[in-house]
Amino acid sequence: MTENEGKVKLLGCWASPFSRRVEMALKLKGIPYEYLEEALPNKSPLLLELNPIHKKVPVLVHNDKILPESHLILEYIDQTWSNNPILPQDPYEKSMARFWAKFIDEQILTVGFRSLVKAEKGREVAIEEAREKFAFLEKEVTGKDFFGGKTIGFVDMVAGSIIPFCLARLWEGMRIDVIPEDEFPELNRWIKTLKDIESVRECIPHREKQIEHMMKVSERYKLA
Numbered sequence: 001m002t003e004n005e006g007k008v009k010l011l012g013c014w015a016s017p018f019s020r021r022v023e024m025a026l027k028l029k030g031i032p033y034e035y036l037e038e039a040l041p042n043k044s045p046l047l048l049e050l051n052p053i054h055k056k057v058p059v060l061v062h063n064d065k066i067l068p069e070s071h072l073i074l075e076y077i078d079q080t081w082s083n084n085p086i087l088p089q090d091p092y093e094k095s096m097a098r099f100w101a102k103f104i105d106e107q108i109l110t111v112g113f114r115s116l117v118k119a120e121k122g123r124e125v126a127i128e129e130a131r132e133k134f135a136f137l138e139k140e141v142t143g144k145d146f147f148g149g150k151t152i153g154f155v156d157m158v159a160g161s162i163i164p165f166c167l168a169r170l171w172e173g174m175r176i177d178v179i180p181e182d183e184f185p186e187l188n189r190w191i192k193t194l195k196d197i198e199s200v201r202e203c204i205p206h207r208e209k210q211i212e213h214m215m216k217v218s219e220r221y222k223l224a
Contacts, residue, residue, distance in 0.1 A: 007061075008026070008032065008060070008061070009034045009060070009062075010034070011046065011047055011051075011058060011060075012036070012037065013037065013038045015213045017166040018056075018070040020161045020165065020203045020204075021070055021161035022070055022074065023035070024157045024199055027199035027202055027203065028152065029081045029083060030083070030084075031081055047059065050068075051066075051068045053068070056068070058073060074086060074087075074158075075087065084151075086157070087154045088148070088153070098154075100155045100158075101154060101155055101159075103136070104163075105158065105162070107133055108137070108162060111126075111129055112133075112162075113218075113221075114221065116170075116171075116178070117218045117221050118221070130178050131179070131184075134179050135184075137159065137187060138184050138187050141190050145190075145193060146193070146194075152200070156190075156194065161203075163191070164195070165203075169205075169211045170211075170214040170215070170217075174218075
């Protein structure tokens with residue numbers, strides 16, 4: 001048995017964009033895996049055993065190797081299974097892919113969710129601040145099929161799990177449009193292209209269920 005063979009398990013949650021992006025990678029690579037759903041916020045003894053530091057999903061288990069954190073998991077998958085590359089081979093392009101992925105998880109998620117939900121300066125101000133951040137992604141994807149170029153890659157999985165299938169469901173529940181098509185034509189084109197990929201569609205949460213979930217999460221966040 002070679003290193004990249006063996007049993008693969010993924011501990012995740014249906015509503016977690018971080019879990020969904022790992023599933024996208026596994027499906028894109030054609031890797032058979034066992035999926036174990038975590039009924040969050042309740043955490044199973046297995047999750048606490050495998051990820052005692054962060055106590056979060058996703059967690060990937062491969063040949064007794066345990067990996068937490070979605071970015072690390074995506075890189076491990078890409079280096080272990082060479083087909084359908086996720087990260088660029090060029091060192092500069094690889095570094096920039098990591099940069100944009102970090103930007104999405106740290107800044108886009110903040111302005112797209114936390115700032116809008118709290119809206120401490122008012123909702124219109126929060127929307128405008130969010131659009132200023134999304135303008136960077138609009139520019140980055142302009143003239144390309146995907147952030148990774150001609151094929152879906154690392155940044156697409158990170159952004160795809162966060163923007164159209166998580167944040168957009170919150171915005172729909174709040175009845176706002178943060179990235180209108182007339183202002184962000186390239187981002188909206190990218191979203192449509194992303195949805196045409198079968199391995200991505202298979203990972204999209206049920207729309208109504210996700211909207212309901214995101215609204216409940218936002219209400220809890222308001223009270224925090």
